[in-house]
Amino acid sequence: MSRSQGPGADVGALLFEALEPVVAGGGLFLEDVSVVGSSARRVVQVTVDLADGPGGVGSDLLADVSRAVSARLDEVEDLIDGTYLLEVSTPGVSRPLTExxxxxxxxxxxxxxxxxxxxxxxxxxxxxxxxxxxxxxxxxxxxxxxxxxxxxxxxxxxxxxxxxxxxx
Missing domain, CATH: 2.30.30.100 (SH3 type barrels.)
Structure with a gap:
């Protein structure tokens, strides 16, 4: 379980707590939440994965969880100042295997x-x-x-x- 590092780390940790139940409710595991960029180009990056075992996250499931994450962010809009771009993705092949x-x-x-x-x-x-x-x-x-x-x-x-x- 990872929480944002660097600028926006406190916001990332709060967002992690707000989003973890939503992602779990969608059947996925919340790997990371980070907020990057300046206030004019802020990006909220949400990384999700299957909870365990081999396989992949299908595009339909990823889309469903993206919509749920977006709706939850609308509910906690006071955590993020101004506008932002939401990116919901899986870790991809480049993720280091550490756990x-x-x-x-x-x-x-x-x-x-x-x-x-x-x-x-x-x-x-x-x-x-x-x-x-x-x-x-x-x-x-x-x-x-x-x-x-x-x-x-x-x-x-x-x-x-x-x-x-x-x-x-």
Whole structure:
């Protein structure tokens, strides 16, 4: 759970509290709320995601939650001075994987893990209570479990192959 950093951080935290139940009511998880830009070009950025597990946020669900967020912002208009542009989006592939929930969301994806002992790449097969299971790869004949306590961060790698194709 993240709350805005930098300018507008206090407003971002208040908006987070106001928007979290609305986003959860729409079936999503509120990742972050930030307010950026000058008063003439203020942007309220709301980042939402699935609560857990693999999959994606469909455009219809994102649109529904966007409308609900917009309506809630109209109700708490005193938190934001002046006009603003609302952006509601998902974290995207560039989000660093830092929490167990992030890794569970990336099951089936190709990742690079930065650990206390170096880096390791592979496709996430599963996330267990104590570690991330990577499928066998070109550099290893068997699956490997990387303890969660050793992982500093992970990144999803852009992979244009389907998961079925990658396993052939």
């Amino acid at each position: 167990p929930r992030h890794f569970r969301r990336a099951v089936g994806r190709l990742v690079t893990l930065t650990t206390s002992g170096g880096t390791l790449a592979g496709r996430i097969r599963a996330v267990e209570a104590d570690g991330i299971v990577l499928e066998p790869g070109e550099d290893r004949p068997e699956a490997v479990t990387v303890p969660l306590t050793d992982v500093v961060r992970g990144t999803v790698e852009v992979d244009f192959r389907r998961v079925d194709d990658a396993q052939d």
